[in-house]
Amino acid sequence: MTVVPVAESLARWLFKSGIPGAVLYTQHLTLWIGFLGALLATGAGKHLALATGELIKGTPKKIAGIYAGSLSAAVCSMLAYASLVLVKADSAMERSLPGGIPEWWSEVVMPVALGLMAVRFAWRTSDRWYGRAIAFAAAGAVFLLAFAEDFSDKLVAPGTVLILVGVLLGAPLFIGMSGLGMLLFWGEGTSVAAVPTETFRLVASSTLPAIPLLTAAGYVLAEGGASKRLLRAAKALIGWAPGGMALMVVVVLAGFTTFTGGSGVTILALGGLVMPMLLKERYPEGFSLGLVTSSGSLGLLFPPSLPVILYAVVAGASVEELFIAGFLPGLLLVVLVAITGMVVGIRQKAPRQPFSLREAGAAVWEAKWELAIPALVVGAVFTGFATVVEAAALAVVAALLSQSFIFRDLHWRRQLPETLARGATLVGAVVILLGVAMGLTSYLVDAEIPAVVLEWTKEHIHSPLVFLLALNAVLLVLGSVLEIYSAIVILAPLLVPMAGAYDIDPLHLGIVFLANLELGFLFPPVGLNLLLSSTRFGQPLTRLYRVALPFLLIMALGVLLTTYVPALTTGFLGWVRGG
Template identity: 30%
Template structure:
């Protein structure tokens, strides 16, 4: 590792500590590396422009973001909430169960943990806090934990990014995330049921069974979104990017034409918010593309591979090491930055050890999503604390049991690859 590379890494750390967005920090560090190495600094611009404009797959990201924003603004999320409440709200800690189930369903539309927490999560938190039914910190902790499921079940923006760096099929990655997402949802509901009894949380008034068909009927247009996505992709009708465009169009038509729940001003606001979110993700991707060029020049992946090979790690130990490293980094760094900068270093070694790329991708995404809710930096902690107006420390207290059970779920996904691969294999995957 050269002096120039050490300087670049130090610059990223300093800039990040000063509060500069990590994407900007990586771009600045890459340019500085090229400068002190005597190379043409325009290479940084060439790398990021080629990566951004030469990758058709990246178009899926703004389209999924736009679909999620329309869901949040319109009445689709409200109809889904009514359906979930009728389905599981009758049990002790019922609104907690509603929180998890709504995340499972809403995840089939947004692909973003933050979108889930800010949209559907905000609505459920308000219900949980009404009349003091649940502590604010508990409502926030469960919302942060359940929002993690969003990018694991398709569609998934992090899986789109993993496909970009690993040249893995998005369709098979999406299928691979279904079972792990459901497992995490079930584990969270078990934990919520245990904590509901421990803290004597209330039992909600049961919605009569006869009203369930009506709630289901009202929610069908929203529930069809993931069906359209999956049928389009796995039926060979659309590419994943085209499916994202179809999802955005479907959300737009249903919200404006069918439900008439979005005004022109709200539609414009959805476009504006989507543009802002896309720009934020785009800058991060641009920074990662520029810095990954530096990492490649320095031959960092090969160096790390040689170090790991020196320890004679088998696939089991390698996955354990990767999980520990990613969990620790998840406490400190932004998830997409880890995915775009750190994960590519591990991919060659994973392939050399015979680890399936779809399985490895799902393990990585689950791990990084847990990092979104892991103290001290986890972004979801600050999002839900802002919604609940509860101190982050109080939220963390209730979050720790959920984190523990999600790490147990991560262990299942890591060491039982068939959990991930059985569904892709049903659709022709040969891994």
Template identity: 40%
Template structure:
């Protein structure tokens, strides 16, 4: 996926090119995502909302059987529906490139869902020879149920109740979303092939290959000493005292999340480094944990954030415009966190730091900049390629991944072949899990759009919110609550298409709406049950969950206030991209 866009970018300058290179990359992404999801399930990395609550209700073993078994059954339904979709596409006899039929690649859809179903079903049985015999029966039952129910109008409300139970029991989010989409399509007697069709459509979207490529670049940098070099650079710029260290930590966590695509990755990669640095400068431990945990959520507004790319696709604006629109709001959110959240202050009056303040020596700025030159140039490579107009978003992402590979492996020599293989595998697992959620969420969204939900909202909401400002405040409050209850990628794919027509009715620019949505989603990283940052921080810093939740409490209010500020001042989001467009 890295080589094809780069080859196309070079060959285009010579007046030649690869046959349908963009489509080849998109369909390669489909295969990588599906089998990456299979690997993610094998390693226990598929996102769930299951908790100790489910285990306390039914016991760990029953929770595992219900959660995994329910997911396996749904995968069987999806595999059958995907097979119907591939059969229909096969009759079209479309060619991808170089004589390769498209349906050959699309066949990875039923194969991927079937493998997922088998792996999930295997968790329902103990080790033994009967496991291989019994496990396939669960997804097979799902496939038979799909074949029986095809074309029938079945009630969806009982299915919703079952899915809520499965969600509590730890069923992966993608399976719950997919099961709900299947139930809704079933309720109208519509073809179930529409569900895998939605997954296929979003996976082969022309801009989607940028997601795994930017994620790979971020993971390559995360597995090296890049963060330490950039951290020394920021410390040299802002000083080694408490205030300078706080600002450096906030900026570093935000930038790192933008590249890695996951704030949890930032906490795990940098938390052990940054908390001692804060405490050494005289910062209280609890506030330090709160700062690292909450600042790691702010990177979604910075290029090349994966959620930012996804929102740009859904609101139908150029990705480079969305990247530009996020620059000033990202700074506003960092400032809001530090000032409204109280993280700029060392602590309450009389509150002693966790350790005696012992400021480290401020490193020379020139030496720090020189040491971090390759890392500091990474965002320049990504943005200049797109803003200069000589690379598409996918090609810019491939160039950034190749640049990260060159600097980490070739220049710094911090990754060997084994570490590089782990980065590639982790990237495939991350993207596989994300794309499963996106595909199932899009199927659900397509049903709701076809049912006229956005049109109904445009008719009804203005009766309750008569002016733009009332709508903006209500939108910010709704999104912050939704962020706490929904996984971010599912929230983006489900809510953006539903809310965009309503926002446009009130005169919001799509860029402004997209930035508001992302700013509000930052709160979701900090608020259970969907906010995973507090879980990561509690595990890393070995603190009780209520301790971490209390530490990030001020950040939640700060993020909401920052979102309201962005809502009331649209030029913060729209001025820069409009100015660059002339």
């Protein structure tokens, strides 16, 4: 998948003509990687789900696991059947890809992967035979119910309740969304194949392939020695400043999150490295915990951040314009947290290392590959040399060359396959959620649900400023429960038309949306960064609530400024564009 976009960009540059069908084949490969990755995510238990399931302990947790697993197996088996109906219908239409390959061949991965996922969900439901028996029985019962069309409308309400309860108890979000989509279509007499039909339309997105490519690059960098080289370079360049160690932590963690696409990878990969460094320089332990926890969510607005690209795919926005509009808000959040760290460093009289030009030069030279990769991606896109997907493929090539062959931190045979498989697991969890969400969204649009919600909102909220304030509050709460990719897929299609009714620029909305989700990572009781830091550093969640609160308030100031000062987003974009 990396080879095709790279070859396409080079062919266009050298011969002024691309490779016929390259873009289309890359898009279809994304579907395969997405569903095979979803199968890996099922086996590893890594599908995106609400954090509410983590609040259940003991025997109730086991019961909840059996219920959620049985629901997952049942819905997945039905989704596999619906996908098979789609493949059968499309195989009769004789559509072909460039080169004469039948288009339905690329669809085959859907029923095969989903069928295996149903079996895997049932098997993972419990380590006892009775739990697995319940799951397999539930899958069979739901499959048989699909043919009971005479009373399908009577099952919609109880089925909806059962699905929502399962999601609250820990069933993956894609199970909830696909289950609801198929149930609602079925209740109206429409084929359940409507959901996988919409899912297959993912291949029409020209930007979507950037997600697996950048995920692969991020995981390769995270598993290699990039973090140590970047820390050395940052320490040499800014460690001399007042509070230099805190400043270094903020900058490096923000930069790492930008490329890995998630604060979880950053905290897990770098947390153990930077915490001892902060404590050694006399920063209080509580402050250090709060700084690392909050800095892990910075950087999501800078290129080549995956959440920005996913939002662009879902909302139909320009990736390049979103990155430009998000630059100042992202910089504002980084600066606010960095200043806080520097102030504490000065008060604690943290030691400052003298600046050494020789060490700075050596450190930067050692980290030149890692520093060059973001510049390569941004430069290739904004100069027009490559599309977003082609630039992402170039990033994969650079990451592989640097980590596996130049520095040899990641052995190409022993470690690289496992690293890429972990990246594919995340990609699968995101792609399948995005796909089934398109199916549910299709039903909601047909039923005019967004129009009803919009009308209600306009009746009760008359001011754009009040709407934005309400949006901040809602996103803050949801951002603490939903993983960022889930939140984008579920909420963006509903919020874009609502914001349009208040004449809010869609690019401004996108940046406000993503900035609020960054903030939600720190919001109790189950903000993602709080959970990850609690696990990584062995600290109780209640302590994380306390130490993260000052940073939550500081970042909230940045989010409010971003929300109510459009000059930071669309104003800056207009200035860059010369308008």
